[in-house]
Amino acid sequence: MALDRALLEQQMAQLPIVQYEFFPTCDLVFSERVRHICAHECTQYGKSWACPPAVGPVAECRAHCLSYPNALLITSLSEVTDIENLETTLATRVDHEELTRQVKSLFQAQGVDTFVLSTESCAICEHCAYPGGPCRFPEKMFPCVESQGILVTDLAEKFHIDFQAGGNLVTWFSLILYR
Numbered sequence: 001m002a003l004d005r006a007l008l009e010q011q012m013a014q015l016p017i018v019q020y021e022f023f024p025t026c027d028l029v030f031s032e033r034v035r036h037i038c039a040h041e042c043t044q045y046g047k048s049w050a051c052p053p054a055v056g057p058v059a060e061c062r063a064h065c066l067s068y069p070n071a072l073l074i075t076s077l078s079e080v081t082d083i084e085n086l087e088t089t090l091a092t093r094v095d096h097e098e099l100t101r102q103v104k105s106l107f108q109a110q111g112v113d114t115f116v117l118s119t120e121s122c123a124i125c126e127h128c129a130y131p132g133g134p135c136r137f138p139e140k141m142f143p144c145v146e147s148q149g150i151l152v153t154d155l156a157e158k159f160h161i162d163f164q165a166g167g168n169l170v171t172w173f174s175l176i177l178y179r
Contacts, residue, residue, distance in 0.1 A: 001110060001111035001112060002179065003070075003107070003112050004013075004110060004119065005022070005112055007110070008106055008107070008110070009016075010075075011106050011132070012103065013105065015099060015102055015103070016017070016032075016076055016095075016099060017074050017075065017076060017103075017160070018075045018077050018171075019073075019074075019075045019078055019161055019179060020073060020074045021072070021073060021074070021159045022070065022071070022072050023070075023071055023073070023159075024069060024070060024071070024135075025065055025066050025069055025070065025071045026069075026158070026176055027071075027158070028065065028066070028071065028150055029060075029150070029151045029154040030031070030058055030061070030062045030065075030148070030149040030150060030151070031151050032058055032149065033118065034054055034058075034146050034149045034150065034151060035149055037060055037146075038051065038052050038146060038147065038159055039052065042121075044120070044121035046130075046131075047120045047121070048122050048128045048130055049122065049128060049129070049130045049134075049135040049138075049141060050121050050122035050128075050141055050142065050143045050144050050147060051121050051144055051147050052123075052147055053144070054130050054131070055139055055143050055147045055148065057064075057081055058148070060172035061147070061148035061149055061155055062149060064115070065117075065148055067114075067151070067179070068114075068115055068177035068178055068179045069179055070177070070178050070179065071175055071176065071177050071178070072103070072104055072175070072176040072178065073159065073173065073175055074083065074099070074100070074173070074174050074176070075161055075171055075172060075173055075174075076095070076096045076171075076172050077169050077170065077171055078092035078095060078169070078170045078172065079092075079167075079168055079169055080092055080168045080169075080170060081168060083167070083168045083169075083170065084098060084166070089092050089170055090123075092124075092170055092172075093119045093120060093123075093172055096118070096119055096147060096172035096174065097118060097119065097123075097142070099174075100116060100142060100174040100176075101140075102116045103136060103174070104116050104176060107176060109179055111125055112178050112179070113178060114176050114177065114178045115176075115177040116142045116174065116175070116176050116177070117142060117143055117144065117145040117147075117148060117150070117174065117175040117176075117177070118142035118143075118144065118145065118172075118173075118174040118175075119142075119144065119145070119172050119173065119174065120141075120144055121144055122141045122144075123143060123144065124136075124137050124140055125137070134176075138149045140176070143172055145170065145174070145175055150175070152173055155173070155175075156171075156173075
């Protein structure tokens with residue numbers, strides 16, 4: 001079923017999306033450097049089905065992402081009291097994850113196949129089943145955009161999104177890949 005983009009945009013106008021861009025997935029930039037950062041700087045590396053190495057090698061992630069010819073990037077903003085406080089900052093992503101679920105459901109209502117990527121590591125379960133068991137909620141879990149090796153900073157530059165909005169504002173990104 002083909003996406004009715006006009007209807008989707010009309011529906012998204014009712015949501016707290018700061019910016020969105022439609023583009024072909026061939027415009028995505030993948031890099032092994034992103035994985036290096038995951039492995040050496042992220043505390044979730046090796047602890048979640050939403051993150052490496054559980055999501056597979058970058059080459060496989062790239063092939064899977066590119067099997068969806070189209071993408072929608074959405075952003076939202078959250079204000080925090082102290083941008084340096086990681087716990088406070090990460091707590092604001094819950095609203096963005098709900099927003100991402102809402103946009104995914106708009107695609108589903110049109111019968112469009114999606115692969116959704118979102119923020120940071122999945123936080124649905126208090127303790128992820130990885131690596132000992134399968135994901136408990138694969139229909140709800142969104143892998144992290146960066147987990148696929150995608151350069152979010154490239155998307156921000158390409159679409160003129162102020163990645164670091166300044167002050168105590170956090171910009172959250174999600175990608176809905178679709179066919």
